[in-house]
Amino acid sequence: MIKIKNLHASIDGKEILKGINLEIKAGEVHAIMGPNGSGKSTLSSVLAGREEYEVTEGSVSFDGKDILELSPEDRAREGLFLAFQYPVEIPGVSNINFLKTAINETRAYKGMEPVSAKEFLALVKEKSALVELDSKLANRSVNEGFSGGEKKRNEIFQMAMLEPKLAILDETDSGLDIDALRIVANGVNKLKSPNNATIVITHYQRLLDYIVPDFVHVLYNGKIVKTGGKELALELEEKGYDWIKGEFKV
Amino acid sequence: MTTAELTKKDKFLTVFSSLDFKSEPEHYAQLRKEAEAELLTLDFPTSKTEYWKYTRLGKITNNNFQIGKVEQVDIKPFLIPNLDANLLVVVNGFFMEELSQIASQNGITVSSLSKAKTQNSTVFAKHFNQYTQNKSELFLAINNAFHTDGIYIELAKNTTAEKPYHIINITTENNSISQSRNLFVSSAGSEVKIIESFVNANGSENFINNVTEIYVAENSMVEYNKIQDKKDTNFSISTEQVYQQANSNFAINTATFNGALVRNNLNIEVDASNCETSLSGLYLGKNKDHIDNHTVVDHKKPHCNSFEVYKGILDDESTGVFNGKVFVRQDAQKTNAFQQNNNILLSDNAVMNSKPELEIYADDVKCSHGSTTGQIDDEAIFYLQSRGVGRKSALNLMINAFAKDALEKVTIEALQEYIDAKIEERFA
Known part of the structure; x- marks a missing residue:
C-alpha cells in the first residue's frame, strides 16, 4: 500500500529523517516506537504534507502514486489520514460542516456525486456511536472546548467518517486515561479491514495492548534501527530506550 | 477682518451657503445658528488630534464638494431579499416620499425630519438636537448647522412596531456632499427594529456626513442595524448619539463592507439603572479601504450591562481603526462591561490600529476588554x-x-x- 524508500527530510536546514525504509501492505498494523526526538512526528508530518518539512531525498509511493508531489488535501483524498497528536481547535467552524465539505471535496476529486443530507446524517450517527462521541460534540466547533480525551475521540470519529486506506495515529495515546484509551483503541480496531492499514506512532507500549501490531519498528536518530513482531514492544518497555541508545550510539 | 485669510474649514463650509432653511420654525433655525457659532470655535482634526490620530481627512478636506441633489434612483439593487419592512428612502440627504412604502400603524409616527419640524410635536422638539449640541466634534456640528433631511420615527408608549423600518440612504454623483439626519424616539415600553443601508447608486468621491439621535425611554427596546456598502471610492462619517433610560435595551449592529474613508462615531449614554447595551461590528476592508470605528459607552448609573464585539478582516492595503471606550462613573456600581476587538489581516500590507479603553471610577464592577490582531x-x-x-x-x-x-x-x-x-x- 505504501512504500517509503530512503526518506530524508529536514526542517530549517536540520536533517531529522535520515533514510527511512518502510513498506506496509493492506490489512497490516505497524507500530513505530522511539524515544523523544527520534523523528516519529516528523515522519507523520512529512507523510501528511506539512509544508515546513523539506524532503531532501527518497520517495514515498502510495498505491503506486508519488504522494510527495501532492498537496495535503489531495493526499487525504487519496486515502491518507493523520490523527493529530495535538488536534487543533477551530472556533466557529462546525465539526459536521467541515466534515461534509471534506467528504464532498473528496468525492468530487474521485468524480463522485456529493453525499445526500440523509446519507450524511446516518453516517454521522453510526460513526459517532463507534467512538462513543456525544452527538452534541459532533455538532460543535472543531475541538473547541473539548477535553483531551474528546479531542482524540474526535480524531477517530473523523477517521471513521473519511474511511482512509492508511491511517497514521500520531501519539494518539498521549494524555489519555485508560477508559479513553480503550474507547479510542476499540474504534480503531472496529475500523480495521483487509483493505486498509494503520501506522501507530507511540512512545509507550501501553496502547499496543489494545491495538495489536503485526510489526514493531524502532525509530532512532532518524532511522529505523530495529524491526520485529509485537514482542519487540514488550522488550522495549522492559529494557527502556537506553537499550537502543546504547546499541546505536552515534 | 477683511484681510483675514479663509481657513480650509471656512472654505469647506462655503458650500452650505446655498442651502435655504428659512422656512423652518424659529426654534430649529435657532439651533442651527447655535451650531454655526460652535463651528467658529472648531477646526478639522489633524494627526495630532488624539481622537482622530489614525484617520487622515485629506481626502475630504481637500475635496471640492457640491451639495447632493434630489434625484430619482432605482432602489431595487438595495432591497434586502425576503425582508418584510417599511421602506424609507433618502437620496443625498433628502427624503423621497414617492419611493418609500410605509404601512401606517397606531402609535407610530413616521415622517421626514423636515416635516416633523413643522408639526409642532412636543416629543420631537424635546429630543431633537438634544444629544448632539456642543460636543466639540466638527462633523457633528456641521450636521447640526447644515443637515438637510432624514427620518423621524416615534413610538408612543407601549407600542411595538409590527414590521422593521428599512431606511435606504443613497448617495449619487461625483464629489457630492450630503448631510442626512435621523431622530428615533421609543417611548416607555415600546419596541422597534430599524435597518439603515448606506449605499451608493452612482458617482465616486461623494461624502455623507450622517447623524442619528436615538432616545431609548424606560423599558423600551431599540435595535438599530447599519449596513455600510458605498463602494470603495466614497466617504462616510456618521455619528450616533444614543441616550438610554432605565430598564431599556439598545442594540446596534454595524456591518461595513467597504469605503475609501469610513468613520463611525458611536456614543451611548446609559443614564439610568438596569439597562442592556449591545454594540456589534463587522468590517471587511479591501483595496485601500479605511474603516474607523470609535465607540463610547458611558455608564452613569448602577446595575447595567454592556456587551461589545467588533471584528475586522482586512485585505490588500486596507486599514482598520478601532477605538472603544467604556466609562464607568462613580455611581455606576455593579456595572458589567465587556469589550472585545478581533482582527484578521489577510495581507502583509493591511494595517489595524486597535485601542480598547476602560475608564472606571466605581469600585464594584466587572469589566473586561481585549484586542487581538493576527493572521489566519x-x-x-x-x-x-x-x-x-x-x-x-x-x-x-x-x-x-x-x-x-x-x-x-x-x-x-x-x-x-x-x-x-x-x-x-x-x-x-
Missing part, C-alpha cells in the same frame, strides 16, 4: 487540508466562521441572511 491560523488550515478540504475552502470556512458570529445579535432573519450572503460573496 496556518495550523488550523493544515488540519482542515489533512481531512481533504482544499486550501481555498479551508480559508473560506475559517473566514466565514470568524466573520459570521460578529453579528449574531442581529435578530431580523432576512437581514442576517443578507449579511451572511455578502460575507460569502466577498470571500468566494
